[in-house]
Amino acid sequence: MATKGKILIVDDDPDLCEIMRLALESDGFEVRTASNGTQGLQMMREDKPDLVFLDVIMAHPTEGVDVSATMKESPELWDIPVIMLTSILDTEYLGHFPTDQPLSVDQFLTKPVAIPELIRIANQAVGSKR
Amino acid sequence: MIEQHPLQVELVERIDWLIRLRWVAVAGTLIGVLVASQVEPQLPVGPLITVTAIIAVYNLIFAIYAHRLNLRRGTGIRRRQSPIFAQIQIGLDLVALIALLHFAGGVENPFAVFLVFHIINASILLSRRASFLVALAAATLYVAMILTEYGGLLPHYNLPRLAAPTRYRDLSYLAARTLAITVTLLLAEAMASSIVARLRARTEDLLRISQSHEAKSRELEEANQKLRQLDIARTRFITTVTHELRAPVGAIISALELTLGGYLTPEKQQEMIRRAQARAQELLDLIRDLLELSKARQIGETGYEQPVQLAAVLENVVELMRVEAENKDLLLSVDVAPVVSPVLADAGQMKSVWTNLISNAIKYTEPGGIIVVSLKEEGDWVVGTVRDTGIGIAAEDLPRVFDEFFRAEQAKALVQRGTGVGLAIVKRIIESYGGTVHAESELGKGSRFSFRLPKAHVPSPPAA
Numbered sequence: 269m270a271t272k273g274k275i276l277i278v279d280d281d282p283d284l285c286e287i288m289r290l291a292l293e294s295d296g297f298e299v300r301t302a303s304n305g306t307q308g309l310q311m312m313r314e315d316k317p318d319l320v321f322l323d324v325i326m327a328h329p330t331e332g333v334d335v336s337a338t339m340k341e342s343p344e345l346w347d348i349p350v351i352m353l354t355s356i357l358d359t360e361y362l363g364h365f366p367t368d369q370p371l372s373v374d375q376f377l378t379k380p381v382a383i384p385e386l387i388r389i390a391n392q393a394v395g396s397k398r
Numbered sequence: 399m400i401e402q403h404p405l406q407v408e409l410v411e412r413i414d415w416l417i418r419l420r421w422v423a424v425a426g427t428l429i430g431v432l433v434a435s436q437v438e439p440q441l442p443v444g445p446l447i448t449v450t451a452i453i454a455v456y457n458l459i460f461a462i463y464a465h466r467l468n469l470r471r472g473t474g475i476r477r478r479q480s481p482i483f484a485q486i487q488i489g490l491d492l493v494a495l496i497a498l499l500h501f502a503g504g505v506e507n508p509f510a511v512f513l514v515f516h517i518i519n520a521s522i523l524l525s526r527r528a529s530f531l532v533a534l535a536a537a538t539l540y541v542a543m544i545l546t547e548y549g550g551l552l553p554h555y556n557l558p559r560l561a562a563p564t565r566y567r568d569l570s571y572l573a574a575r576t577l578a579i580t581v582t583l584l585l586a587e588a589m590a591s592s593i594v595a596r597l598r599a600r601t602e603d604l605l606r607i608s609q610s611h612e613a614k615s616r617e618l619e620e621a622n623q624k625l626r627q628l629d630i631a632r633t634r635f636i637t638t639v640t641h642e643l644r645a646p647v648g649a650i651i652s653a654l655e656l657t658l659g660g661y662l663t664p665e666k667q668q669e670m671i672r673r674a675q676a677r678a679q680e681l682l683d684l685i686r687d688l689l690e691l692s693k694a695r696q697i698g699e700t701g702y703e704q705p706v707q708l709a710a711v712l713e714n715v716v717e718l719m720r721v722e723a724e725n726k727d728l729l730l731s732v733d734v735a736p737v738v739s740p741v742l743a744d745a746g747q748m749k750s751v752w753t754n755l756i757s758n759a760i761k762y763t764e765p766g767g768i769i770v771v772s773l774k775e776e777g778d779w780v781v782g783t784v785r786d787t788g789i790g791i792a793a794e795d796l797p798r799v800f801d802e803f804f805r806a807e808q809a810k811a812l813v814q815r816g817t818g819v820g821l822a823i824v825k826r827i828i829e830s831y832g833g834t835v836h837a838e839s840e841l842g843k844g845s846r847f848s849f850r851l852p853k854a855h856v857p858s859p860p861a862a
Contacts, residue, residue, distance in 0.1 A: 283649040283673050287656050290670075294661040355644050380648035383655050 271298040273318035273394040278308035278335065279353065280323060284379070288321065288386065295387045297394075305335040312345055318394045324354045349393045355379045412523050413464055413484055420457045420491070424450055427498065430509075434502065438557050445501045453494050460487060484523040488532055491516055496539045503557035504547045505566050505575050510540065513579065514586045521590035533587035537580040544572055635802065642684060642803055642817075646677040653677070680817070687819035690750060691802070694826040703831065705740035705854045706748050708773055708780060715752040716771065719760065727765040730756075735774035739853040747827045754820040755784040755847050761813050762845070763788030775853065779833075783848040791839040799837050800825040808841070824849065 275297045279285050285301035292299045300317070302308035312320065320339070324332035332352060339345040351374060374393065377386075431446045463483070495516065499507045513536050520532040547554040547566055556563045565571060653674040657667045716732055723730040741748075752771075759769045767787040774781055791799055795806040803818040810816075825835045828849045839845035 281645060281649060283653065283677060286673070287649070287652045287670070290666060291656055291661055355641060355648060379644075380652045380655075383652070383659050383661060 272296045272391070274298045274300075274315070275319045275321065275390060275394070276308065276311055276317040277301045277321045278303075278305065278323060278332070279321070280304060284323075291383045291386055292390055295391070297390060305331045308335055309338060309345075312339070312348065316344065317348060319390060320348055320350050322350055322352050324352055349374045351375045351377060351389065351393060353377050353379055353381070410464075410468070413487070414468075416484075416487060416519060416523070417457060417461050417464060420453065420460075424454045424457065427453070431502075438559055440556070440558065442501050442555055446498060449494055449497045449501065453491075456490055481524065481528075485528060485532075488516060488520050488523070489535075491519075492532070492536050492539060496543050499540075500543050500547070500552065501555055503560065504554055505544045505572060506557050506561040508560070510575075510579055511582070513540065513583055517583050517586045518590045521587055521594050526591045526595065529587055529591055530584075533583045537576075537583050540579050541576050544576065548572060638803055639688060643681065646681040646684070649677045650674045650681075684817045684819070687817045687823060690823050691819055691826060694747060694750075694823055694830060703742040703744060706743045706745045707738070707740050708748060708752075708782060708851075709734045709738050711745060711748045712752050712771065712773060712782075715749055715756060719753070719756050722757075723760050723769065726760060726763075728760060728763055729768045730760075731768065731770045733770060733772040738773055738775055738780055741780050741831065741851040742854040743827075743831045743851065751824050751827055751849065752782070754824050755782075755849075758820060758847070759784050759786040759788060759845070761816075762786070762809060767844075776850070778853050779850040780853055781848060781850045783846060785844065785846045787844040790841040790843050790845055791837070792841050796837060796839060800835060821847075 272295070275292055277285050277288050277292075277299060279288075279301070280303050282303065285303070289299040289301055300311060300315075302311050308320070308322070311317075322332045322335055324330075336350050336352070339348060339350065354376060355378065375389065377389070381389075427450045428447070431441070431443060431450065435441045435443045460483075467483075492513070495512060499510055502509075516536060517529070517533045520529040523529075524532065543552075544566075546552045548569075554566050556566070653670045656662060657670045657674075662670060712732065712734065716730065720730055756769070756771060763769060763786045769787075770783075770785045772783045772785075789808050789812055791806050792808065795804075795808075798804045799806065800821050802822040804822075805816055805818040821835075821837075824847075828835050828851060831851055833849055833851035835847070835849045837845065837847050
């Protein structure tokens with residue numbers, strides 16, 4: 269069956285990876301998951317996805333930010349839309365974000381994301397790219 | 399900047415002031431000589447002007463020298479030379495005044511009382527001993543002048559309007575003058591010195607007080623800084639806790655939403671609910687650990703402690719955990735020394751220490767492995783150790799294993815769920831009773847966690 273597009277989810281919480289995978293697969297996307305930034309970048313290079321969901325805080329507070337920065341610097345990955353997932357509650361954590369450079373992120377979502385919202389945003393991001 | 403002793407600074411300022419004052423004296427002497435020469439035509443104006451000129455010359459030299467010293471602010475040279483510098487000036491001034499007196503009537507000259515000014519200067523600038531010697535020297539010089547004039551060794555310049563030409567040879571007059579001048583000088587020295595000494599003591603007291611105030615305020619500033627850092631640490635801790643609590647709740651909500659929203663096949667629904675249940679359990683564990691963590695802080699600080707036999711507590715814990723170890727095909731061996739002193743602590747918390755260490759060893763050791771728990775005394779300490787042949791901890795992670803919410807990558811890979819608080823609880827409990835924790839490990843070979851607590855000094859029961 270032809271898919272609506274390929275999505276990569278990078279999150280160190282395996283449950284969230286699985287939940288998002290099942291949700292997006294139910295809407296016809298082809299989904300893969302990675303549990304850390306390095307693995308995520310490697311999987312992007314092997315098979316370029318149409319959209320990446322990226323958790324901000326993994327092993328390091330800025331791992332997600334670092335991954336998106338690396339993506340924007342590499343010629344083969346820079347044009348993949350990135351949606352950041354955060355569980356930021358207050359401005360305290362904003363200190364972790366580099367403020368001296370524009371963040372190369374298309375959208376920020378706060379966890380937990382409602383499933384229909386997740387599907388809508390994925391369709392929008394992949395659709396606008398095509 | 400080198401700090402100058404204020405009294406030394408004062409001395410330097412006084413010397414500058416002395417030099418300025420001497421210019422006034424030079425001018426005053428010139429005017430005095432000119433006026434006096436009108437009244438007393440016999441006055442030897444030439445020698446008097448010469449002496450005044452000599453004063454002006456040496457004062458100029460002093461002024462230049464003082465200026466150069468002032469440029470070298472903060473160097474030790476000034477500190478060492480200033481008292482000598484002052485002594486030289488006062489000595490020269492004395493000789494100059496005696497010379498002026500000699501050329502202007504000697505014993506007849508009423509301005510001999512000016513010697514008192516020099517004595518007061520000396521009292522202000524020099525030590526008590528030195529100023530006393532100056533007073534003595536002044537009296538001696540004065541008497542020497544009178545006697546040499548009396549004996550004809552030096553000529554006498556009479557002031558006819560003030561005294562008869564033979565007055566300087568009148569011994570009773572000379573004796574009275576000598577006595578009056580000597581007593582005046584010595585008394586002036588004694589009074590001025592004692593006033594100056596009292597002022598100096600008071601200045602030093604003030605100085606000491608202000609220094610101790612400075613030290614106090616520095617201490618307060620440091621304490622304040624420490625409190626501020628504690629506050630920052632606490633805020634960071636709360637933020638982290640909130641983040642850690644939010645993660646499982648978010649996962650549970652999403653899992654339930656996915657299930658209830660009809661996105662899943664029946665088998666997948668089952669699996670999602672199981673995942674949600676596991677996360678709820680994780681949340682409960684985390685809350686339990688957090689409570690224990692905060693309790694560890696409180697009890698240790700309120701001194702709620704009693705003698706605890708760690709061996710008995712250990713026996714209890716091992717009994718509870720043996721099944722878990724056997725289920726995983728692990729050998730759990732206990733090695734307790736025959737005599738181990740009790741420690742002052744809370745028994746419940748000691749149970750928590752053993753439970754956390756042993757359950758960690760069980761969790762992170764592959765089936766077939768060995769766990770050895772030991773308890774013994776080392777000097778004034780009771781030492782507990784838990785060794786395992788588990789997955790070990792990477793060298794770069796080792797310093798962080800006791801941090802709250804830290805979990806090493808290898809630990810996460812083997813056991814997905816964990817609060818990351820267990821070892822933090824152990825550390826906090828042990829440290830709150832004055833002990834220390836220690837971890838060593840080699841990746842892939844195993845780990846060794848140990849703690850030491852001070853032996854309780856319980857008075858032995860009286861012999862029956």
